[in-house]
Amino acid sequence: MLTNKRILWLVWLLLAVLLSGYLSKQLLVDEQKPDFLIGETTHGHYQIEMQCSVCHLEPFGGAQVLQDACVSCHKEELDIAQDSHPRSKFTDPRNADTLAKLDARLCITCHTEHNKELTHAMGVTVPNDYCFHCHEDIAQERPSHEGMAFETCSSAGCHNYHDNRAIYEDFLVDNALGRWVDMDARLPDSDIVAYMASIGLEVPEAGEGSTSVEHLSVDTQTIEHDWSGSAHSTSNITCSNCHGDAQNWVDKPALETCEDCHADEAKTFLGGKHGMRLAQQLSPMTPRQSVEAHGNLAFKTDSLDSPLGCSTCHDPHSVDVTKAAVSACLTCHDDTHSSSFRSSPHGMLWEEVERGMRDQLNAVSCATCHMPRIEVSTFGVSRILVQHNQNDTLRPNEKMLRPVCMTCHNLPFSIDALADPKLIENNFSGQPSLHIDSVDMSLERAK
Amino acid sequence: MKYSKSMMMATLVTAGAALSACSEAPDMEAAAPTGIEPKVFTDSLFAVMNSDRANYTQLIVQRLGPNVADAIKPDEHWEDMDIGAPLPAQMFRYGSEKVAEQTSDFTYSLQSLWPINKQNAPKTAVETAGLEYIRDNPGQNFYGEEELGGVTYYTAVYPDVAVSPACTSCHNDHVDTPRTDFEIGDVMGGVVIRVPLGM
Numbered sequence: 001m002l003t004n005k006r007i008l009w010l011v012w013l014l015l016a017v018l019l020s021g022y023l024s025k026q027l028l029v030d031e032q033k034p035d036f037l038i039g040e041t042t043h044g045h046y047q048i049e050m051q052c053s054v055c056h057l058e059p060f061g062g063a064q065v066l067q068d069a070c071v072s073c074h075k076e077e078l079d080i081a082q083d084s085h086p087r088s089k090f091t092d093p094r095n096a097d098t099l100a101k102l103d104a105r106l107c108i109t110c111h112t113e114h115n116k117e118l119t120h121a122m123g124v125t126v127p128n129d130y131c132f133h134c135h136e137d138i139a140q141e142r143p144s145h146e147g148m149a150f151e152t153c154s155s156a157g158c159h160n161y162h163d164n165r166a167i168y169e170d171f172l173v174d175n176a177l178g179r180w181v182d183m184d185a186r187l188p189d190s191d192i193v194a195y196m197a198s199i200g201l202e203v204p205e206a207g208e209g210s211t212s213v214e215h216l217s218v219d220t221q222t223i224e225h226d227w228s229g230s231a232h233s234t235s236n237i238t239c240s241n242c243h244g245d246a247q248n249w250v251d252k253p254a255l256e257t258c259e260d261c262h263a264d265e266a267k268t269f270l271g272g273k274h275g276m277r278l279a280q281q282l283s284p285m286t287p288r289q290s291v292e293a294h295g296n297l298a299f300k301t302d303s304l305d306s307p308l309g310c311s312t313c314h315d316p317h318s319v320d321v322t323k324a325a326v327s328a329c330l331t332c333h334d335d336t337h338s339s340s341f342r343s344s345p346h347g348m349l350w351e352e353v354e355r356g357m358r359d360q361l362n363a364v365s366c367a368t369c370h371m372p373r374i375e376v377s378t379f380g381v382s383r384i385l386v387q388h389n390q391n392d393t394l395r396p397n398e399k400m401l402r403p404v405c406m407t408c409h410n411l412p413f414s415i416d417a418l419a420d421p422k423l424i425e426n427n428f429s430g431q432p433s434l435h436i437d438s439v440d441m442s443l444e445r446a447k
Numbered sequence: 448m449k450y451s452k453s454m455m456m457a458t459l460v461t462a463g464a465a466l467s468a469c470s471e472a473p474d475m476e477a478a479a480p481t482g483i484e485p486k487v488f489t490d491s492l493f494a495v496m497n498s499d500r501a502n503y504t505q506l507i508v509q510r511l512g513p514n515v516a517d518a519i520k521p522d523e524h525w526e527d528m529d530i531g532a533p534l535p536a537q538m539f540r541y542g543s544e545k546v547a548e549q550t551s552d553f554t555y556s557l558q559s560l561w562p563i564n565k566q567n568a569p570k571t572a573v574e575t576a577g578l579e580y581i582r583d584n585p586g587q588n589f590y591g592e593e594e595l596g597g598v599t600y601y602t603a604v605y606p607d608v609a610v611s612p613a614c615t616s617c618h619n620d621h622v623d624t625p626r627t628d629f630e631i632g633d634v635m636g637g638v639v640i641r642v643p644l645g646m
Contacts, residue, residue: 082526088544092554093641094570096596134566141565141623170524445622 039114042123046293047273051280063106070107077392081163102133122395128155144441157398157419157436166401172442178410185408187361188373190384201261204236215246226317242316258310264376265388272389274308284308287332303332325365326350340427341366347427372403412439486590489603489640492553496638501610504535509611534617557607559636561626563618571595577604578637585634600641607636
């Protein structure tokens with residue numbers, strides 16, 4: 001007969017086997033391993049934190065494996081940013097002493113993950129005076145910097161570690177003048193037809209596709225009305241081009257369908273926080289995930305479960321980019337900056353667009369700043385692309401200076417405006433209350 | 448002294464083959480280890496670097512910009528220009544960085560006692576000694592050894608001489624230059640080549 005002690009041993013053994021099996025399956029078989037998450041991830045990675053293999057490419061291999069993962073996602077943007085501190089600057093053995101203090105060859109030296117309590121702005125996890133290690137004697141070269149604290153190098157609107165395209169000295173001097181605002185400025189127009197031609201795609205001839213929807217049991221009158229006035233209609237993109245023919249009909253075409261013609265838009269969308277989960281074959285991002293993970297960005301409660309894909313912002317039938325540029329954003333976003341847009345100077349210009357009184361290329365929307373129109377070159381053919389990675393210019397916000405602010409404003413005003421947290425919060429309703437000295441200092445040195 | 452993994456492997460293979468041969472034919476004399484002396488290796492590398500650098504400066508940069516063509520402008524911020532070209536020192540650094548992506552068997556950099564970018568001032572005692580030596584002994588090179596990060600390096604320093612007005616005018620006129628009297632033929636800095644020893 002089993003004694004109580006033996007029963008306890010058997011129960012313990014059974015539980016141990018079950019637990020081992022559960023954890024082993026998760027560790028060795030399952031793609032997602034929630035019980036092995038060793039700590040909260042940063043705002044940049046929390047959406048994909050369950051997809052361990054995105055960063056941990058191999059189970060062993062240490063820092064270099066993680067470095068390879070960082071580079072696989074972030075190299076292109078760092079190259080475009082003309083990274084001021086690329087790894088190649090530090091691989092020479094002459095830097096051995098400095099690397100012993102701060103190994104700048106590895107991203108994880110400054111950006112460790114699963115350490116939320118150590119993480120501050122830009123996902124940096126080392127103290128903000130990191131510039132000191134190499135630039136301790138900067139005041140000898142730049143007497144104007146005498147007495148400046150090292151934690152202010154990258155936090156006072158003067159320098160960034162990676163992207164200094166808009167704040168290097170000669171650029172400051174070259175762009176020191178100009179009106180604070182140019183009301184006649186115009187945004188560049190995108191030309192999807194020219195882009196398609198550059199990659200060998202042609203807009204279909206009229207009548208090439210099919211608009212036959214008799215096989216559908218739903219009322220298509222509204223859809224047909226929306227489509228008939230759309231850019232897709234004028235470009236001869238018909239029902240069958242996206243949904244397939246009657247035999248292969250797809251009710252809700254996936255991102256891959258849009259990608260056929262809008263490859264760069266899709267690529268940039270997948271690179272940002274709206275699309276990064278889809279890029280890792282995870283379910284679409286929803287505002288609720290942001291709220292539950294960090295809770296530092298407000299969303300409208302009735303949109304918390306809206307899955308983010310192309311058609312979330314772009315009605316696929318009306319293809320109304322005016323709606324996508326503001327209304328779509330404000331359907332979900334409800335933070336102070338977003339909710340202040342309509343009453344801001346930028347928002348009032350956009351209201352004129354919505355009333356048909358102003359050309360949208362001569363106005364400012366949410367997308368103007370967060371999804372700027374940038375020039376890209378494909379096989380030597382330049383075109384204007386709407387950058388669908390809304391994080392690309394977000395942090396540090398000086399990345400917004402050249403592709404966004406300077407379209408209408410001069411550089412000194414723009415630097416001051418982006419350095420003013422209150423002005424950002426009220427969506428630039430007013431003048432900057434701060435002044436950054438970098439342009440003045442550069443002009444003084446250039447005399 | 449042998450300098451690279453590949454050369455060391457070649458030496459080991461050769462030595463192994465020699466030992467093997469010795470065991471079969473004890474009368475044969477052991478084969479001498481083969482390889483390139485670090486000095487020959489670094490001198491050869493410098494010959495290539497120096498030629499390419501001089502050619503880019505004289506055949507390309509000197510003929511661009513306001514000098515002759517007035518079309519493609521060599522400029523420190525060439526990436527920000529519609530039609531710009533990298534300066535010779537930048538071109539040299541880009542080459543060095545590309546090499547570093549491919550091998551750690553040697554590294555090289557351009558340094559100076561009068562650097563425009565202060566990060567290119569000498570950092571180690573051997574760099575300082577080498578740059579001072581080539582400054583004081585025109586036409587001569589400097590060779591030494593140093594330990595950096597726990598690894599011993601053969602370090603060679605070669606004079607980087609102003610070969611065209613593009614060199615002197617740019618350095619003399621730059622807002623950050625600590626020296627404004629360079630003339631053609633002057634040693635403006637040094638090419639530092641390092642080879643890890645015993646790897």
